[in-house]
Amino acid sequence: MGGDPEPGDDEDELVIELVDDDSLPGEGPNSATSDRETIRGGDDGPEGLDARIRRLPRRVRIAGVCAAATVLALAVWPAAGRREAAPQPVPTPSQMDVDLYKVRLGTTTLQAGNSADHAVLGLQLTNNAATRLEVVSAELWDAVGTRLGSASMWPAQGLGAGSTASVPVTLPYACDVYGFLPVLPITVRYSISTPQNPEAGHDYAYPLTDAIWDTYMRQRATQCARPGDEISASAIDATQPIGAPDDPEGFDLTFTVESAGAQTWSVDKVTAFRPGVTITGTELPVTVVPGQTARVSTHWHVDDCEHAPRWSQDLGVEFTAHTTGPAAGQSEPVEQVFVAQLRPGLVTEMLYEACGI
Numbered sequence: 001m002g003g004d005p006e007p008g009d010d011e012d013e014l015v016i017e018l019v020d021d022d023s024l025p026g027e028g029p030n031s032a033t034s035d036r037e038t039i040r041g042g043d044d045g046p047e048g049l050d051a052r053i054r055r056l057p058r059r060v061r062i063a064g065v066c067a068a069a070t071v072l073a074l075a076v077w078p079a080a081g082r083r084e085a086a087p088q089p090v091p092t093p094s095q096m097d098v099d100l101y102k103v104r105l106g107t108t109t110l111q112a113g114n115s116a117d118h119a120v121l122g123l124q125l126t127n128n129a130a131t132r133l134e135v136v137s138a139e140l141w142d143a144v145g146t147r148l149g150s151a152s153m154w155p156a157q158g159l160g161a162g163s164t165a166s167v168p169v170t171l172p173y174a175c176d177v178y179g180f181l182p183v184l185p186i187t188v189r190y191s192i193s194t195p196q197n198p199e200a201g202h203d204y205a206y207p208l209t210d211a212i213w214d215t216y217m218r219q220r221a222t223q224c225a226r227p228g229d230e231i232s233a234s235a236i237d238a239t240q241p242i243g244a245p246d247d248p249e250g251f252d253l254t255f256t257v258e259s260a261g262a263q264t265w266s267v268d269k270v271t272a273f274r275p276g277v278t279i280t281g282t283e284l285p286v287t288v289v290p291g292q293t294a295r296v297s298t299h300w301h302v303d304d305c306e307h308a309p310r311w312s313q314d315l316g317v318e319f320t321a322h323t324t325g326p327a328a329g330q331s332e333p334v335e336q337v338f339v340a341q342l343r344p345g346l347v348t349e350m351l352y353e354a355c356g357i
Helices: 046-055 058-076 095-099 210-224 344-355
Strands: 012-019 030-041 103-111 116-125 131-141 148-151 157-159 164-172 187-193 201-207 231-239 249-260 267-273 277-281 286-288 294-302 316-323 337-339
Touching: 103 164, 103 187, 103 201, 103 210, 116 131, 116 157, 116 187, 116 210, 131 164, 157 164, 210 231, 210 249, 231 316, 231 337, 249 286, 249 316, 249 344, 267 277, 267 337, 286 294, 294 344
Parallel strands: none
Antiparallel strands: 012 030, 103 116, 116 164, 131 148, 131 157, 131 187, 148 164, 187 201, 231 249, 249 294, 267 286, 267 316, 277 294, 316 337
């Protein structure tokens, strides 16, 4: 027919490439050249091409459309599971990280008499690892976050593999600045790292025994005692909850009292150091024997939670004590009043317990 081109005439080629979307990482799309189909057309352009397609039998045209749709669906439909995230492996800790957990605290000893202004607490630390480690710091803290003593060197001590060393912690007496009472329990804290990587470390915390702390406070009371001032409060025990079960707007505190001299005392009165709180001793009188520790239990009641006292008012307690017999050179028992001031952190906790503020 006149409309059909003769062999050898110029031809336009429409090339359809089926593209595989599932390419490898770092590569472009993969061309499926084996599935390339060529449809030839003449000079009459797209209209001539459409006419030629329309002259195809209807059954062939329908089959071609279905085949093209199937190929397109296979090209763009995601493969099953291809977008699921692969499970991430749990990182295995290095041997160095494991070694940081192998330092243990043994005995603690208190060295006295070496200095007039401080005592030394020795921490026996054992390195159970097969590599050298380093004691970065060693410190003593009370229950409301006050640092009471620390090692004088930084880093504090080197620990060879399998070795044991005594790390000294300096505990100053600080007679002139030791205003607020420390709050029990007292905690030993030390930090371990490696000489190769000081940034990687592990922190330990152990309670200090009451006996060692009482011994230190008695030493301090002896060093800081002034003439006519031989009895004092040395700590506040907060190891038990401070709330008072029978008084919603109150709390209970126990004080440690020490006698620095050779005289036995009787604590028979306790009162609030500032207005706004009523304090009563629950088991008075309490006898304080030199060289021994006495505990004085107190109950505090907030008079008006709407106008509760603030810690900036030096919230504390006054104790009144008498010698149980005439002091040396005296014909009558001696009376002494001593004050125990509370740390701000403890006051905040107590007022929250009592008044929710």
